[in-house]
Amino acid sequence: MRNNTSSSQTYANVVSGTTPVNTHIDTDIDTTAVNDVNSISSNSHPLYLHNNDQPRIILISKKLFGYKNYASWKRSIQIALSANNKLVILTGEFKAPAESSPSFSHWKRVNDMIITWILNTVSDVTSSSMHYLDSASDVWNELSERFVAVxxxxxxxxxxxxxxxxxxxxxxxxxxxxxxxxxxxxxxxxxxxxxxxxxxxxxxxxxxxxxxxxxxxxxx
Structure with a gap:
């Protein structure tokens, strides 16, 4: 005899007009990704952006003009981004998530913001070739290779x-x-x-x- 108690609608449900609660847990949900996105709202997360964080911000007063002031400019940028908890993105320690990840759009926004902040403190001659680089770490490494060589x-x-x-x-x-x-x-x-x-x-x-x-x- 077939057991009908496992059916989604039992006789008792039909008579009482109620619907059974589905207790099945969908194990396909990426809880790690969800939790990571939720944690971005914390100001301790590298992908957190404050309302005052805008592309027009000038992080430091000095501009990079060439190898003569590269060392001091580099140190000032590192301090400023560390204070904003964004240095790990610049150095590439905080890796870009997969494009399918819910946090990718957040990373892309912060990445583009950092690129803009850096270009705001670089001379026009130096920045002209930087606009087509995709990541902040690429911009950082390009500047390093350009000026460390001299x-x-x-x-x-x-x-x-x-x-x-x-x-x-x-x-x-x-x-x-x-x-x-x-x-x-x-x-x-x-x-x-x-x-x-x-x-x-x-x-x-x-x-x-x-x-x-x-x-x-x-x-x-």
């Missing part, structure tokens, strides 16, 4: 400025401030590659010794 000359110039600098008639405070500015610029041009082999500590130790030598060597 940064060797800039490193030479900064090193020369460091070795020429002397206290002279200036106060120790002013002398130290100038020297620290040159040193920080040099460190930005020659970033250390982190590793677990001990070489990083040796490099940092040598840098501290070099710094101490430069400070005392230039004092009157």
């Amino acid at each position: 940064s060797g000359h800039k490193i030479y110039e900064v090193q020369k400025d460091i070795f020429k600098l002397e206290q002279g008639n200036e106060s120790v405070e002013i002398y130290f401030h100038k020297l620290k500015g040159f040193w920080d610029e040099l460190m930005a041009l020659e970033p250390v590659v982190k590793c677990n082999c001990g070489a990083t500590k040796d490099w940092e130790s040598q840098n501290r010794e070099d710094w101490a030598y430069l400070v005392f060597d230039g004092l009157a």
